[in-house]
Amino acid sequence: MTSEPDAPLFADRPEWEDVVPLPQYENVDPLAPIFYTDEYKDATNYFRGIVKTGEMSPRVLELTENIIRQNPAHYSAWQYRYKTLMALKAPLDVELRLMDELAVRYLKTYQVWHHRRLLVTETREPGPELEFITKSLQEDMKNYHTWSYRQWLLAYFNDDALWSDELNFADQMLESDIRNNSAWHHRFFVVFQSGVRTGDENREEVVRRELAFVKNYISLAPNNASAWNYLRGILDHSATPYSQLLLFVTPYSVPRSPDADLVDVIDLENPPPSMGAQLPCVAAIEFLADIHENEGGDDIMKATELWRSLADEHDTIRKKSREYRIRDALQKVQV
């Protein structure tokens, strides 16, 4: 109905005769005016008229939907729509089905996701939402609103059934793109930041599992900043010294040795770089330097050499920040 492109203007509809439309600017000649279409001007004039009288009726739902379809970022139309839905005690499942359509269509606006959140807070039925979100992420795998909506849903309802398959979900998202940082963040959220999930009570075991997980991903494609950040996240969160990763990190920090493929002992805990890996890997050199700096003493010089090699050769754009690390570390030694 309202989505019909040839729907008549509100000004031409007899059932809107009693509403006084309000133009946007009165006695002001605005700068930077937008050239609205007649349809948009008409609908928003009637919206201002409705807001002024405070009417909350079914026809307000029609009007606000009309505006939202023309401009999904019109937050006042969303806000007024929500208040009207509440005032009318309108069936929210109907509203959610409409949102299923609008969310996919206007994926990148704050309002479509927030309106959903308001509705689900009322219906208290988060279950079907997960599947909907999963589908939306197929369309746009790094959509910030979609991911944060999913995380809100899980944390807000904090229901065991809701959480049960979440690690699998994060896995699947990472499998389709191991560089999707949103998926890495989601994994960290699930494993470390929202309390302890059933089956994850042994935290040392969880840390071991996550370390094995991230090492494996680093070995597939070592120059993946998301995976290294996740590794640092695990270590910082569990207060594990970086030096425990020395054996794993070292082969990534140096050029590939000519006999690399002749390894006869396979260390399952420390997977080697893949055959296609481009070495040395900047993140590994950086990590190794952090290990040496933490060791202190003579190792500081090893750290400064690594930073120097990053600054001059492997990661020149960040020269200034590496030189700062060198100055900072040397100062500490002198003191």
Added chain:
Amino acid sequence: MVFPRPFPTDSYDTETSETQAETESTLLKHLPLDPNTPLVLQKNLHMQYLVRNLTQGLPTRYTSQDASQPWLLYWTLQSFSILGVALDPDNKQRTIDTILAWQHPDGGFGGGPGQAAHLLPTYAAVSALANVGRPGPRGGWDQVDRAKMYKFFMSLKQPDGSFLVSHHAEVDARGIYCLLVTAYLLNLLTPELVEGTAGFVASCQTYEGGFSSSSQPYYSPGPSGTSTILNAPRPPLGEAHGGYTFCSLGSWIMLQPFLALEDPSTRPSVDFKALLRWLTHMQGLPIELGGFRGRTNKLVDGCYSWWVGGCFSLLASLGIGGGQGRDVDTGSSDSEGELWDEVDDSLWNRIALQEYILLAGQHPAGGLRDKPPKSSDAYHTLYCLSGLSSAQHNVFPSPARRSQLRGSWSPVSEFNEIRKEAFIEALSWTEEEGTSQIIGGQGNRVNATHPLFNLTITHTEAMMQHFYGQTLPQRKF
């Protein structure tokens, strides 16, 4: 020339590495073959682009920004200020009248006339008024209803210290930044307003070091329906992001006068080492012309020149990293010889960022942009220019200016201590003399901008002086 290396993909392609490679090849085309090619900031073209928007109006596709009219104006006016131009008196008055039409009868500003009040347009409207307004009748400043605005702010406050951006709307770091800047400029700060806010901001820092949009509090159920917020878990919602990081760090700095009042044992804290590392990693490779990205493994975009590039001077003001800045009149003569030994001790590549903006950020038809081949818009025009400004100039909180301001403060009747600190801290920011680094020659110079507010220092001073009822001492330098 040395051909810049592509980002290593380890022979393992995914959607991320494919879009990355496409972007690299587009950007590479903008790298001149001759390294001596002059890099020119097309000031006139950009000015004409902005004037065109302002006077001729915006095409229908801008309907999507109908609820962001104060932003469109702020982006345009602040771009003018950075380019060093001002509106004539008639257009200034027209602008002020337009802005006042957005004020909501119950306080705050909406995205347009008759729209609901919202923190984001409130910030944009007040910042636009800092650019063009003045005290007195029709001047815009005294027509802002500060008492109602404060009530509006308080009506948005949440138990976890955060704020909704508007009634029935979302919580996020942008809203908190916008609220704090407005409260700073209009002299609305109270301990009640910001209670718990620093704790909320700190909880948004993610394991990567940057900040997310918001966090979710958990409650412990208490007797008879009462509940208290737990310190943990308080998970960040969404990954570390350049825009939210700027807003969070800016908020953190604006909250410093209040943090000092909190009990040290429970005072919230931020991991600055992790933040610094994340920020420096947002700068793209030479093949990306040194532009900034906003999240790990996403593409560079001109607007992060400000959101991420602008964070370094904020961090330096807290004593983190280099580039703290030096007063010229330190009074000690013995240091003169070595004063400028190392001019640029900042932690990021300010030269590369300028090159990104000049080579890739400028649209040939005027205005600035995300990256080629995108078109320009008002938002990217301002944030590319602001980023360029922060790459050219070092603006820092000057100890000399701070003590000067402290000496000239005349006490106010309400919340004197807090407001005094806020005033002094905000206005101690000073452009460091003699350390500007301008790529492409003096013709490319743009004005310095206040690292916290993104207004010129002059506009910030004039507005705060008015609302705090203070007379500013002359700058000695």
